[in-house]
Amino acid sequence: MPDFLLEIGCEEIPARMIDAAQNELASRVGELLARESLGLPAGVSAPLTTPRRLSVASTIADRQMDVTEQVTGPAVKIAFKDGQPTRAAHEFARKAGVDVSQLEKIATPKGEYLAAKITKKGRSAAEILAESLPKEVSSIHWPKNMYWHKPIERFARPVRWLVAMLDSEVIPLAFAGVRAGNRSNGHRTLSQGVVQVPKANAYVERLREAKVLGRGEREQQIRKALDAAARTIPGARWREDKSLLETVVNLTESPSAVLGSFDPEFLELAEEVLVTVMRDHQKYFAVEDPNGQLSPNFLAVLNTDGDPKGIIRHGHERVLRARFNDARFFWQTDQKHPLRERVQLLKHVTFQKNLGTYYEKTKRVQRLCSWLSELIRQRGRQIRPGVIHKAALLAKADLTTELVKEFTELQGIVGGLYVRVQQLDRDMADSTRRAIADAIYDHYKPESMEDSVPRTLEGAVLAIADKADSIAGMFALGLQPTGSKDPFALRRQANGIVKTIAEHKLPLSLSQLFADARQAYQNSGAEKKFSAKVDFAGAVRDFFHERLEFYLRDVLGYKHDVVNAVLAAGSDDVVDAMARAQAITKVRASADFESISVASKRIKNILRQASDTGKHAAGAIEPAALQEPAERELAALIPQVTKRVDELRVQHEYEAALAEISKLRPTVDLFFDKVMVMVDDDRIRANRLAVLQTLLVNFSTIADFSEIVTESKA
Amino acid sequence: MLQQPYDVEVGAGTMAPETFLRVLGPQPYRVAYVQPSRRPADGRYGENPNRLYKHLQLQVVLKPPPENVQQLYLDSLGAMGIDLRQHDIKFEEDNWESPTLGAWGIGWQVMLDGLEITQFTYFQQCGGVDLDPISAELTYGLERIAAFLQDVDSIYDIVWARDPETDRITSYGDVRLAEELQFSVYNFEQADVEKAWKHFELCEAECKALLEGYALLSKAKDAGDGLARDKRRFPLLPAYDLCLKCSHLFNILDARGAISVTERVGVIARVRALAVGIAKAYVDQQQGNTTADESSKEQKVLTAKKETMSVSS
CATH class of the missing domain: 1.20.58.180 (Class II aaRS and biotin synthetases; domain 2)
Known part of the structure; x- marks a missing residue:
């Protein structure tokens, strides 16, 4: 079986797009091979993935197998008259491409029919690939693509060469005006350029000679080079940064690293600023000393084999010096107007065109923060409303600073850093100012589910209020996320709220939080733009139900059915929902609980079937109508258990409450054993339905047990 | 073809008519020119060693781009005296867009030892018009390249001229600093x-x-x-x-x-x-x-044909 190779040679593909495109190419080619019976998707590999090339290789069949099929023709009694073939027989033979004498007679349930064997010749792999690969290549999805040749084919960057081979034969295909051949290209500066590929399986070796390495090897080589360079300073380490590493892996074909240094006087700038400049603008790794402090060094990953004369290091050092000078210039310029003065400037900064300026947002968030702090204080938590109030006032002021305009990813962080060095009120205690600074610093957190939540309670309240204000405003405008459209990242913000409430164990009701957030918009200019068609409370409830489901299931890892059961009994209180999920997870394996789940399903089914046939439960249980001992026993037990469960539920003692409910098992089992619910007598039936109804309602306050997946069926 | 700079203030070499207008329509075109580019908000009163209110761009437009345009670009660096074997060069994604011109393109910032020396763009649209053919635009930052070649930290320390008789040096600061300072004052403080x-x-x-x-x-x-x-x-x-x-x-x-x-x-x-x-x-x-003339001619031919046909039938 021949080796197949396809290389798409490009001008530099953006680093962020390479991995996804390579995976898509490999899976597209794998599906094509499977579809055409030439190979298996599992056999497709990606020998070299670099900024200048995507590639796939596989051992495949050199042609499809010939396929013989039997086709059925007309019935024999029509095809032959007096032993002679009729026109129908001749016609069938002609279509099948055989002589009439080669037709067979086959027996079918409908009688005897004519049949012919047709052999479909398999096509050659080269022919199929030449025809189909260009389509697969042009179907690769790019986040952003371009024209370069004619306004027909698009790709991330211009395609400049193609290598397509079966062993040593070129597959005659073309894409975007480029004809495939057996010539590739090596590293831009370390090779002579053109590389001949004599046969498909020599590809990796020939490119290695031309200084092009595969993705995995580059990553290892970069790690080693960073380790070695950092080790030249005793005890120093480079700071691990996964996404930066992925970026530099995909910016190089033959990587190495250099260690550079900068003037230690720049260390007076905040570490966050220095690291951001190095990472986002220069793609350098930061270096720390044995104590974890930032050291005045950096590591640059090069796309060449070294820097023997130090020329490259010298260049990088000069560029970084200029960058740091810029940052220092911004920092110093910003100090001319302290944050407290900048709050007024927010009147000129638009938050969202219908929701007004950041100044208006600041005022709303301040109000919302006051309400939330009061609520949390009433529920017995230590909180500093003064700190939150001040932090909310200053939180957005850094949007007007030069440093944030230059490094937008530092929003919030810069505000926090400036509060640390600026005077706010003359007689403010240092500890208070620090608390304000921390709250501002953290208030965009968590930026993802992997990110940490704000460190302090004050920061948490500010972060929640800020996000709730954005979500409330957008929902009231009718701009909630739909499908893949979420331009304001409201899902991420809502996830952030859920995670922050959960980790700080805040006694907040989501419906109350959003009623308050909506209330903060009252009598504002924005309110006039609100859509009258929006069911605000309903939309927010459904949205957060989904977010909480995501959090419990995907972040905390609770089982799908547990999450459904818990949220069916309420999704308004995040902390409470977590406690219920935890309790159910603990008891679900017990036999008694399992049996209660089964009973719940059964009760639900009975009640649904009854109501489908127009038979309803009585409004209340009528003791006089209870006939069998089993139903009397159950009816008597319900109020007792309900009382105990309610007491435990108020204390959030869900495990104990579930244990109480589980105690009902023998009584419930007996009821179903001895009592027939759907009897003809209207009064007795309605009363029995009422018993079941009461049971279900009273025990569904912790979870809807019928959602729990059980082994036995109801 | 070499062109002279355009003498109206522009924010970038792209805005000069030699780029903005020439990339439109089907006519092939190849041009290079130096263009002073003025960006009032980038002024730093002459205090920042790397930012200028007015900087010089070498603008190259290739319409349509030759297939080896990237190699030609790399060769141009060699022509400036940069031996790429001694340096680290990377093409990093950077897509250019000018909302005021309704223009955008796809491309890279070219990084030489960590310094952005060129913006390399395949124009896709200009003045809201989809381009056919595409043009490649290479914008070289001349001050940065000069500072790199002369190994100086500040743009103002670039040797701008050297008197052949006395060897006396005139720096870029000597010729430009006052302009940067005064235009910063004007643009930030005094413009009416x-x-x-x-x-x-x-x-x-x-x-x-x-x-x-x-x-x-x-x-x-x-x-x-x-x-x-x-x-x-x-x-x-x-x-x-x-x-x-x-x-x-x-x-x-x-x-x-x-x-x-x-x-x-x-x-x-x-x-x-x-x-x-x-x-x-x-x-x-x-x-x-x-x-326009050709299409009206074509029209005439068509009418003529119709007449012939009606005669023959």
Whole structure:
């Protein structure tokens, strides 16, 4: 079986797009091979993935197998008259491409029919690939693509060469005006350029000679080079940064690293600023000393084999010096107007065109923060409303600073850093100012589910209020996320709220939080733009139900059915929902609980079937109508258990409450054993339905047990 | 072809007519020119060693781009005395966009030992017009490249001239520092906001009036030679100058802090409307120059054929 190779040679593909495109190419080619019976998707590999090339290789069949099929023709009694073939027989033979004498007679349930064997010749792999690969290549999805040749084919960057081979034969295909051949290209500066590929399986070796390495090897080589360079300073380490590493892996074909240094006087700038400049603008790794402090060094990953004369290091050092000078210039310029003065400037900064300026947002968030702090204080938590109030006032002021305009990813962080060095009120205690600074610093957190939540309670309240204000405003405008459209990242913000409430164990009701957030918009200019068609409370409830489901299931890892059961009994209180999920997870394996789940399903089914046939439960249980001992026993037990469960539920003692409910098992089992619910007598039936109804309602306050997946069926 | 810099203030070499207008339409074109580019908000009173209110760009436009355009670019660095074997060169994603010109492209910032020395762009759209063919635009930052080659930390320390007799050095600071300082003071502190707005409105109104004039001409029915001539001599190039003036005045007002974020979007849209109008009119005018006559000829041939057919049947 021949080796197949396809290389798409490009001008530099953006680093962020390479991995996804390579995976898509490999899976597209794998599906094509499977579809055409030439190979298996599992056999497709990606020998070299670099900024200048995507590639796939596989051992495949050199042609499809010939396929013989039997086709059925007309019935024999029509095809032959007096032993002679009729026109129908001749016609069938002609279509099948055989002589009439080669037709067979086959027996079918409908009688005897004519049949012919047709052999479909398999096509050659080269022919199929030449025809189909260009389509697969042009179907690769790019986040952003371009024209370069004619306004027909698009790709991330211009395609400049193609290598397509079966062993040593070129597959005659073309894409975007480029004809495939057996010539590739090596590293831009370390090779002579053109590389001949004599046969498909020599590809990796020939490119290695031309200084092009595969993705995995580059990553290892970069790690080693960073380790070695950092080790030249005793005890120093480079700071691990996964996404930066992925970026530099995909910016190089033959990587190495250099260690550079900068003037230690720049260390007076905040570490966050220095690291951001190095990472986002220069793609350098930061270096720390044995104590974890930032050291005045950096590591640059090069796309060449070294820097023997130090020329490259010298260049990088000069560029970084200029960058740091810029940052220092911004920092110093910003100090001319302290944050407290900048709050007024927010009147000129638009938050969202219908929701007004950041100044208006600041005022709303301040109000919302006051309400939330009061609520949390009433529920017995230590909180500093003064700190939150001040932090909310200053939180957005850094949007007007030069440093944030230059490094937008530092929003919030810069505000926090400036509060640390600026005077706010003359007689403010240092500890208070620090608390304000921390709250501002953290208030965009968590930026993802992997990110940490704000460190302090004050920061948490500010972060929640800020996000709730954005979500409330957008929902009231009718701009909630739909499908893949979420331009304001409201899902991420809502996830952030859920995670922050959960980790700080805040006694907040989501419906109350959003009623308050909506209330903060009252009598504002924005309110006039609100859509009258929006069911605000309903939309927010459904949205957060989904977010909480995501959090419990995907972040905390609770089982799908547990999450459904818990949220069916309420999704308004995040902390409470977590406690219920935890309790159910603990008891679900017990036999008694399992049996209660089964009973719940059964009760639900009975009640649904009854109501489908127009038979309803009585409004209340009528003791006089209870006939069998089993139903009397159950009816008597319900109020007792309900009382105990309610007491435990108020204390959030869900495990104990579930244990109480589980105690009902023998009584419930007996009821179903001895009592027939759907009897003809209207009064007795309605009363029995009422018993079941009461049971279900009273025990569904912790979870809807019928959602729990059980082994036995109801 | 080498061209001279354009003598109206522009924010980037792209805005000079040699790029903005020449990339439109089907005619192949290859040009290089140095263009002083003025960005009032980038002024730093001459205090920042790397940022300038006015910097020099070497602008190269290749329409359509040759297949080996990237290699040609790398060779151009060699011609400047940069031995790439001694350095680290990377092409990092950077897509260029100018909302005021309705123009955008796909490309890279070219990083030489961590220094961005060139913006390399495949133009996709200009003045709201989809381009066919595409043009490649190479914008070299001359001060940065000079500082790199001379190994100096500050742009102002670049040796600008050396007296061959005395060896006395004139630095870039000697010739430029006062200009950077004074224009920073003007753009950030003293530009008369009210008068700048007036200038803006005057230029905008005149540009619009010209565009309306061209639109009227396009609607005229007369297909005779007179109309074609009127179109050909219609002053669209001066209209584009007025648009450039608007763009520069907007930049001054922006640096002066006279445009709120909310207003900003609106003013950008006004300038873009002019740029888009000019681009469309320019394409139409160019077509008139080449194909209008041919298409009318074609029309005549067709009518002639029809007549022959009716005769023979």
